[in-house]
Each structure stands twice: as structure tokens, then as C-alpha cells.
Amino acid sequence: MSQLNNVLKSIDDGLPTALERLFDLLRIESISTDPAYKENCADAADWLSKELNEIGFQSRICKTTGHPMVLAHYHGVKDAPHVLFYGHYDVQPVDPPELWDRSPFDPKIIEREDGTSEIYGRGSGDDKGQLMTFVEACRAWISETGSQPCNVTIMFEGEEESGSPSLLPFLNEFKDELKADFALVCDTSMWDRETPAIATALRGNMGEEITIEAASRDLHSGYYGSAAANPIHILSKILADIRDENGRIVLDGFYDDVPEIPDDVLAQWGELGFSEEKFLGDVGLSVPAGEKGRSVMEQTWTRPTAEVNGIWGGYTGEGFKTVIPSQAHAKISFRLVGQQNPDKIRKTFRAFVEARLPKDCSVTFKSHGGSPAVHLDYNMPELQKAAKALTEEWSRETALIAMGGSIPVVGDFKRELGMDSLLIGFGLADDRIHSPNEKYELTSFHKGSRSWARILLALSS
């Protein structure tokens, strides 16, 4: 225990310099989905690889057809398990930039009146702040003890926010080098500000972009209004038709592979004291918008959904333009659960759209990737060990939860490398990830690093 105490004290004492390192990383504008930021993504990968080499890992950059991977090893620990840690260094776009109170890539510590502090900036919560908790735990172990409790491989991806096109080829090419006893993934949240959590289920997803094309050119709505097909009308109707009046998605067979959650699991979740009023109220809402007859917890954790994430067409500038545009566009994502198959859902969705087109209009589809849902085994010994270590750090029982988001890599680790993953993260629901004013709690960063230090030791026993 005294060795662990030294490591924890080293994390406490080193917090200011750890924050400086994190800020260096946060300043890099590594927006993976926008080709304009390609160099920045490469810079973030370089920064991380250099950092890991300095700590004592053997790290290198692995090129892909998209953004590079960082692959690092710290081996040679006898009679110890081997873990693969995963995080991603890419971040979401900052749109709409005018809604940020401060510059997204100039990170700051903001102290609140209640004495708590947040780390402000794009990527602080998703995922740079999170992945650095693990890096700082490794640094502390090595600097204090000259070694680590486990053999560790680290893999940092740069395409998590843009569909991970290079992930599967990479897992296949480096299969032998990546294989470990199990994976640790730090891209999830705590149950609440005081309660640590391990996520045991994640929704999958499937992204599509559709472009409806009507006339061969933009038209004047005075000349052609009502006679000429308006692609915005067609698109609106299609999007409106996706749900019935009970909020259920009407795609053929959509719910075929959606399981009902066992009563005992629902009962355990019931004990977490989730408040629908607070969850929605925190973002200014009060009416659950999903399937009727399902709780908000079900709507966000265990039920599939379809969300339009973007729509555009026609004149969107100042003033008015009486145009019937030739095209209208939407980006749509489906969250999947149970055994729902992304490819099958994509096919069904495309047929649904095509069936609703007038015969003189056309549609083009663009896939933005997909991955099935993930479910972990509650009885994994590693899960129990990690839960105990988290409880020791936070002095609260660790919650075993489901999450509405998607972390495709977890399914890929299972299918490609045969590895289970422990999903442990220190985000909070109000971190505004993917939104303007993203933040990460200073406590999450500090106690998150301490948590990993404890977990690495716990897993080695």
C-alpha cells in the first residue's frame, strides 16, 4: 500500500504540470471529420507519441489511409496481466463557433463559486482529458517505482469522431501486437459527480447522409411554385414519416433484433435514483420525446432511435430568396441496441427513402459508418476488481450502467481481437461534449488519474 500511496501523492503533487501537458494537447485543433485539420490531427498524434516515449513507453506513429494511430508498449512486467488502453485524440468540430464563450482551442481552468473548477476547451471531456488520466497514472507509477503493475499497450485513434474508417484495417494489420488480456477504454462518464461508473452496455450507431435532387437547377418559386417538386418538401416528409405518432420508428423490421431488458437489470437501474425531470430540465426540456411508454432511461440506454443531426437546402442567408432549390440534404444517425445490424438497418432505411421519392426525383446516399451495440459480461473478474478500486478512490459504490452513446472500438476489440473491454471514464453528463463550451471537471482529471493508478494495481493482483 505504501507504494500506491507514493504513486497517488506523485499524482497530487504533479497536478499543475500534468495540466500543462493536457493544455498542450488541447491546443491542437485535431478535428478529424474536416479535411482542413489533417495536419493538426497528425500533430496531436506526434505530441502523444513523444510524450509516451518520454515516460518510458516504446511508442511510434502508425500511418493509415486517414489520420494516424499512436501505438506504444510498456512490457516486461513479470507475472502481470497485459492490458490494452484505448483513447482517441481527435475532437468534434466547434460549430456553431459563435456559441462558445471562449476560444475552443485555448484551454483554461475556470473556478466556480462553489470552489470546484472545470477544464474548458474542445476535447477536454471527449477524449483528450480522459485519455490523459491514464497516461498520467502510468507516468506516476513509472517515475515513483521504476515500473508498472501491468504490461501496458496503448493505442490512440484519430478518427473516432469521424466514423473510424481506418480502425478495422489497423486492428487486422497489428492484430498480434495489439492482443492483450483485455482492453481498457476511457471515453465514458461517471454516474454523477460523486459516483464512479463502469459502462456495461453501449448503443451502436449507423450514420447516413442523404441528398434529394429534384429539378436540374434552382428555380424561381413564382414561376414554378407548386408545379415543380421541392426537394425540401420531399425531405421533410421523409424525415417526418420515420416515426409514427407513438414515437416508434416505422422502418420494416426495425425492432426485430431489439431485446427487452431483464427485470432484474431494470430494478438495479431503478436504484440509481435517476430523475427524468432533472435530466431533461438541465437542458431546458420537460417532455420526453421518444417512444411512448418507455422511460427516459430506456429511451437513452436500451431503445434504438433515429436522429437528424443536420439538415440544409435552399437559401439560408440573411433576408429572403424565393427559390425552389434543386437539392436538399440531411445527416441522420441511428442508435442501435441488442442485435440490430447496422448494414441491415442502412439497407432498410435506403429502401424507405427511395419508396417515398416522386419518380422524377433522385436520391444519393453517403454512408458515415456504423457499428452494432455492445454488451459486457457483469461477472468478468476484471470488472469486479476495477469496480472495487474505483469505490476506494471515490468512497461510493461503483455503478454498473448502460450508455446511450456508441464506442464502436469495443465491438471491434471483441470481434477482431477476442478481447473484452472495461469502459471506465470520468466524464459528467453536463460536460457539453460535441457542444459549444465543452469542459472536463478538474476533479475528473485529478481523481481520474488516481483511479487508474489504483485500477492498474488492482488488475495485477
Added chain:
Amino acid sequence: MSQLNNVLKSIDDGLPTALERLFDLLRIESISTDPAYKENCADAADWLSKELNEIGFQSRICKTTGHPMVLAHYHGVKDAPHVLFYGHYDVQPVDPPELWDRSPFDPKIIEREDGTSEIYGRGSGDDKGQLMTFVEACRAWISETGSQPCNVTIMFEGEEESGSPSLLPFLNEFKDELKADFALVCDTSMWDRETPAIATALRGNMGEEITIEAASRDLHSGYYGSAAANPIHILSKILADIRDENGRIVLDGFYDDVPEIPDDVLAQWGELGFSEEKFLGDVGLSVPAGEKGRSVMEQTWTRPTAEVNGIWGGYTGEGFKTVIPSQAHAKISFRLVGQQNPDKIRKTFRAFVEARLPKDCSVTFKSHGGSPAVHLDYNMPELQKAAKALTEEWSRETALIAMGGSIPVVGDFKRELGMDSLLIGFGLADDRIHSPNEKYELTSFHKGSRSWARILLALSS
């Protein structure tokens, strides 16, 4: 007749220099709806006023709270009628700029293989090319004869493409100075390439911009997907609900003030030989999209409609972002006929939207102006005289037609100044006004100028 022949010859001989003048005007980027082009609009007004003074008019700029008016007089012709000519020097935005084959504000003559030519550039067809046909006719009369057949007041507006907010105040302030026997408006089309036309009915319009607001900030669709209201879904549903399955608009009482067109008028239109296949086929379409049971001619001339002219919300950049936006927006315009009242329709539309909002969402409306439909008297003597003059120039019977577009000033002239208007223009359906690659036929410009020279003489008899 020899005087007219001299004037027509002067127009023929002066065509190259007339085109140079038109090009000077087309180069001015007078986009009225976008505040960034305020100076350009003022430049266009200055250019026109200077031009009119050089011809022999007494012209000046009249400031408004928006873009300036040009007001010019050529009086003192004894025993002759007094006409007020109206045109507008402002143009539509060029969005989307990438769809233009050439620079929108660098006008060019493009010769086609069949020997015809087009004048390419934003504003060439709407309305700079058109208004300059009248100016060139005046120039030719004055330079050849030292006078004109009529007393002429000219008024050029700079806000026609942005809802004409200053028009009514201007008409009121300059009521006495603007009053004439009747008005001439050059902002409409020919029936086809060979057949001149006078428009006797125009649809009115009413523009609205709506913003649906749901959550207080953008949300991650993984965390909140399906539980949190998505404003794009709400907007899509509202837009889809505006029409029933027969293409009829379901707003309460929407068709109350919509007259049926008399059989004899429909019969006259039937003789024009309108081809639905060609009209739609020219823009790559084949299925009439409006009310079932109505011909395309009715759909575009005599039936009211609603068109979504723009929609936007969420992430619209490259790649994908799994966001549930806090807001979604649309610009919607209604084309009105008969006695439909824009204010009443606006009120009904707003109630329709509000009735479809979940109680935790809100909507804000922005008016983009409105005007009722216009119907002219077929038996006006001036209409018959102008029709005869047009027939003489084009060697084809002049078509008396309705038009789907809106020219609000015509109603305002009637209501505010008690004047009827003759709507004579030389545009063609394929001029791509309001679209990329706008053009005006060289023939329209040349024979349009000759037409006005004839009409000015005909009206004086």
C-alpha cells in the same frame, strides 16, 4: 411612321453601346437582401440616376431607410399621356456561387450554335436588362426627335428582391410627384421566344422565417437521443403537415378567398398551347407536384401555394457530427391569389405552427413581407394599344397571360396612387432568374427596346 423608323434604326445602330451601358450596370453587385452589399446598391442607384440625367431626364436619388430610390422626370410633352415607368436595380444573391459557370458580376455575351446570343450575369434578366430596354427606348426617342411621345416619370427601386420595406413610405411621401395616368412595369416575361405577352394577373406573396428552439444547448445524440426533443424533427413534421395527400394546403380557411377562373379565360389560355411536359422537362422534371386535379398552368398561375425556400439546422459541414441541435430554421413563402389576405394567412400559418409544438419547445417568427395578388382589367384601352404595338414588333399576336410570380408594386400603385399598371416584359422562362447562370436573351434586350419605342408612340395616340 418615319419618325418611329428613325428611332428604331437608332436603337439598332446603337446596340453595341447600349450593351456597354448595360454591362456597366450589371457589374455593380447590388444584392439588396444582404447588408454587406449596401454600398453596391447605392452605386447602382447613382449609376442609373446619372444615366437618366445624361439622356435628358431630371433625375435624382431619394434616400429611404433602406436602399435609395431613383426618381426621374421627362415632362412638357403637350397633349400626351403621362406614364410612370417602374423597374428595380437590385438583384438576388448568387448562392450557391459554386454552381455558376462564370463570374456572376462579370457580364458576357455568349453566342450559341444556333446563332442566338445570351447576356450572361446576375441581374441580366431580373431586372437590370429589362429596365434598360425602357431607358434605351427613351434615349433613342430623345436623341432622334428631341422629345418623347409621352410624359415619362421613372422610378427605380432597390429593394424588390428583399420585400420592398421602403416602397409604401416612398409612395406616400412622393404621391403627387409619382401620380401619372398609368404605370408601365418591366419585370415579366414573354409567352415564349417568339410571342410577346402582357401579364394581367400576378400572384401575391407572403414570406415567413421560423426558428424552432428545443433544448437550451446543442446535445450529444448518444446521451440524449430520442429523449430530448429534436427541433429538426419538429420542423420537418410541421413542414410535411402543411399539405395533405392531394397537395392541398391544410391551413384553416386557406382557400376561402381563392376564386375559380372563369371558363372563357381558361379557354383562352388553352389556346396558348402550353406544354406541361416541356415546362417541367426543361428543368429535368416530369411529375406536377402541386394540387391534384389542377393543371400545371393553374398550379403556377391561379392557385395559391406554399414553398419552403430554405431550411437549416444542426451540423451541415463535411463529415458527421452526432448532435441534436438546439435550433432549426426554415424560410417559407406563400404565393397568394384572388382575395387572399397576406396578414390573415400569416396569422393562420403562425397558429398552425404553434399548435404543433411540444410544450417544452418554442418558436420565433420573422416576417419577410407580403402583398396580395393583382388582377388587371382586360378592357383597358392602354392594354389594347400596347398589345398592338408588341404585335407589330414581334409579328405575333400578343398573349394576355397570368403569372405565378409576385410584383407587389403593382398592387401598391393601384391602392396608393389609384393607377393601373401594364406589365410588359421580355424575359423567358429559361432565364434562370434567382438561379445560378442567370441570362437575358440578346433579342429580348434589342427587340425589347424597340418594343418600348413602339409602345410609347402607341400610348400617345
